[in-house]
Amino acid sequence: MPELTYREAVRDALARAMRQDDDVFIMGEDIAEMGGSMGVTAGMLDEFGPERVRNTPISEMALAGAAIGAAVQGMRPVAEIMYEDFLTLAAEQIVNQAAKHRYMSGGQVTVPVVFRTQGGAGWSPGAQHAQQLEAWFVHIPGLKVVFASTPEDVRGLLWSAIYDDNPVVFFEHRTLYPIKGDVPQEIEAIPIGKARVHREGEDVTVIATGRLVHESLQAAEEAERDGISVEVVDPRTLQPLDEETLVSSVKKTNRAVVAHEAVTRMGFGAEVASVLQYQAFDWLDAPIERVGAKFSPLPFAPVMEAFVVPHAEDVLAAVKRTVGKA
């Protein structure tokens, strides 16, 4: 099993798909010579040339729209939106166009496009460069939404996203790019719609996404020292959501914490908590805890930034509250 960083894993999925399939190409701002602002596509220009590794002008709307248009013609474009914050500029095309073409046409149109994007706090980028907006897209029927947290997952899920016949909004987290992990020699598609149980436990289920998966695993270890057994589940795909895995875990542990970096209010955790309280009502021994960013834009100063976004200790505190050990 080779070891790849999360960054390399993304690149590997892109490159393999492009090698095997002429219909796949990538486009985005500064993805060519520069390899993208996060270095994800570094080197790909050399292998695939400028027609298939397309630098675009700064025009998120048109680049998203052009990807959609090419997808409708049977290509499988992967468009990169440099920061999630700029999804706000492409939202019209993603939400009103990509998500709805198939439906509005009564099934005539297929839109196999992927919108890759990334964000995340932890490096003081300020309020316009690190929002976590995945919840917006979960609200839009017609889209699939993926948020992977490990090299293996990000590779296998991106592969699935590229070959999915639907528009997929694919979230990466900036602070995860350097993390390493084993991946299978041959690429394996990871099905969209399957959660991953990272750690089994008996007392509390923590459902976490993105960076918070790692924070939650750390919190779980710390909790164990206090005699609390924590199960950590990463839904990986937020839409469709593997409700079954989440609910059955909670039915086992009777307690749940939902954790993400996005603002708690109206964040993805709200949806998960709502599903759980509904489907596992009689099994719940404590209120479902939500861990997310405090209700604030992201501040610049590191001490304030660290205060706003959640960390392992916040997950741990929530875990303890659910078992009454706070």
Added chain:
Amino acid sequence: MPELTYREAVRDALARAMRQDDDVFIMGEDIAEMGGSMGVTAGMLDEFGPERVRNTPISEMALAGAAIGAAVQGMRPVAEIMYEDFLTLAAEQIVNQAAKHRYMSGGQVTVPVVFRTQGGAGWSPGAQHAQQLEAWFVHIPGLKVVFASTPEDVRGLLWSAIYDDNPVVFFEHRTLYPIKGDVPQEIEAIPIGKARVHREGEDVTVIATGRLVHESLQAAEEAERDGISVEVVDPRTLQPLDEETLVSSVKKTNRAVVAHEAVTRMGFGAEVASVLQYQAFDWLDAPIERVGAKFSPLPFAPVMEAFVVPHAEDVLAAVKRTVGKA
């Protein structure tokens, strides 16, 4: 007490503010001669002239941004986004700019702008002209979000929104424009952040917004015939949210239904349900029900459209489920 339609009530708030205050002006597509696509601003051009009733080109981004820029200079613009679906085109300015200027400047900037918009199904506009996107804006710290359901509320809340020193996204519902209701002779500000209890009841609390307030009131009457006493509460402002009123109602009734026209998944009801299960956990006798649109873009054909969005009967069914009479 004069009687006004919801449409007239909106117009009345705008006109009164413009009469008393030179800083208030309105802008938007076709709001002048045409009076807006919903006739809300009809006649205002005559009274206030084209400088203060400004037709704009079709450029949602710039019109939102220009309103923000004027607001920072101390004006109180009310910008109309013709359909909520087009908020996707102005999202960058509303979310990254209006919501964050004050914060990013460390308190130097004030942005007293209102973005009025409307949407809603029930007349077969198709998938790009009736989305309900209020949940997106509830997720964004720095914004206030209002969704009024009656003539009195819409007038008093718009008044408050205009005089609020923060950016407010103000949702109206297309099918409510013709409904009539009494309003006070003199305009009274309705505080942003206060829910309204429309109907008291003992067995179930229905928390509803927009059109669903009316559907819920109807459902409540029908439930009463079956001996179920329903309390109907309209949060009216989604951000800030009057958690206290909602929670104390549910602590009294021990059951809750949350109802809105937006897609259920990741809709505003998810946030309300999450808050309720957390704060009223020990009081809940049944899972919190969510009533919203099914997970689908809005179809054109009336029979399908009616199937997708919720009606009184859906609220009633949810109410009955909570009391075990389904």
Added chain:
Amino acid sequence: MAKVEQRASLPKSDLHDVLREMLLIRRFEEKVEERFRAGELPGFLHVAIGQEACAVGVCRALEDGDVIASTHRAHGHTLAKGTHPNELMAELYGKQEGCSHGYGGSMHLYDVERGNLGANAVVGGGLPQITGAALAFKLRGEPRVALAFFGDGATNIGTFHEALNLAQLWRVPAVFVLEDNKWAESTPESQHSPIRDLSERAKAFGMKTLKADGQDVETVYKTARKALDQARRGDGPVFVHLETIRFTGHYIGDPQVYRDRDEVRKLRQERDPIELLRGKLEVSDEDYAALDAEVSEIVEASVEFAKAGTDPAPEDALKNIYA
């Protein structure tokens, strides 16, 4: 609505066909107005009465394999691109037999088999996708062109500028057709654009522009042909600026309080694209009446077809969301 052979201008025989097609669109639109007023049609409807020459002239110039994106004012484009009136009318009635199977409606007419990628209810929404479709053709070396229709109002939205910039930068085989009817809903061009010649907006990207009288279907055809030829040859996208006239309100039911009625009446008398072609072809009153009867019958039949169509089942709403 048979496809003509490829040539730079239309022979007279084809022009008769063109007249018939324009008249069909006119009668179709009038019928739509009538049925809407009768309360039979749900939704939000925009007819293109007065703009028939744009739709027909441009679509005639397309080749098989070319694709179009349309707008909220889409009936004419849809018919001109080959969708049968029955399927279009059925869509407006929300029937399964409709060209979007009842999911789309007037503002979302699709007919992918015939190269109609869809009408778009978001102004400017289709443009970047046309750039993208053209990119796909270019990447695959296919001799196809992607063409977008849009109005003067659409030239104000950022999407328009971004899409044109990208198309020109990448020199993709796209054609951008501006149907300049001088109004965006109730807003006259003088209130939405600081310049009087909207072609300037394409020139700002270095795009080749062609201008034509949108009421003269022959000119429209020739201009579109030229544009399509250049794009197909690989010489980059072309902007086609058609000056045209909206004879009716923005939407059906629009009281048009903002517009001078006499002026509209005059324009209708002098600049009706159908009358202009009829005059040019010297069609006798008798022949014209016969033609009119023929197309009117087709339109009437489309209403019958639509009304006899199948309503979707409510639960069908949950189909076609994902592939």
Added chain:
Amino acid sequence: MAKVEQRASLPKSDLHDVLREMLLIRRFEEKVEERFRAGELPGFLHVAIGQEACAVGVCRALEDGDVIASTHRAHGHTLAKGTHPNELMAELYGKQEGCSHGYGGSMHLYDVERGNLGANAVVGGGLPQITGAALAFKLRGEPRVALAFFGDGATNIGTFHEALNLAQLWRVPAVFVLEDNKWAESTPESQHSPIRDLSERAKAFGMKTLKADGQDVETVYKTARKALDQARRGDGPVFVHLETIRFTGHYIGDPQVYRDRDEVRKLRQERDPIELLRGKLEVSDEDYAALDAEVSEIVEASVEFAKAGTDPAPEDALKNIYA
């Protein structure tokens, strides 16, 4: 950084002041690079080394009451608009004494008292707000101008086009200053724009455009003055196209694999705005060294000031969200 009197060109005494200001910005930026590399500065930093004449020439031409919106490359604009280096450096260190009190950082520098409405980390994000600020001035009859800085890359985004269109349509007192350094991050102008003269994009809205060598601060000043005068007079907005050079990477740490190093070296030697002015003013080596020492001390002091500043309390993060 005292404000000069209003006139069409700068007297020699002022030019010495201008030289000092440009050098201060240069040394400030170099210090920022150094402190970033030393790991002292959080976040994402873009310096404007090579573009000093644009910031200084334009801001000198502004009058009290005029406002600006800046970009991600904001340090020069901010200093030139009058923010003290201490306050700017303190912001980069995330201190309460910073011009945004530690909430903003390098890409969100505000100094509203001095008319700086904020740097913007979203390309094009500030432009429509400048249109709006200018609209407010116009509605209130105030003789003020609102001015936006932005780069060549920004001319591709829809926001730019919409904002200019609106400004021209409404003839508001706005000035749009393009700092055309021919690069958007790693993307050369030839890869992001199909045309070579970006002024065309403003002309497409009928906007008056003025072009100037952005390395020559006198010319920049004169051009900006002219633009501001026209806007202030009520003759509508002006587009100022400054050709300039980014001497460094896009961001601090950018390895610039995409750029020819020799060419950059040559440009630096021949087209340094500071050297050009120094030559023109015939400043002796001695005087220059003294000037350099003076500004370097100010910059050094700003670092001391910043380091001695107050870290916000973590909970301060929850302030300033709502008014």
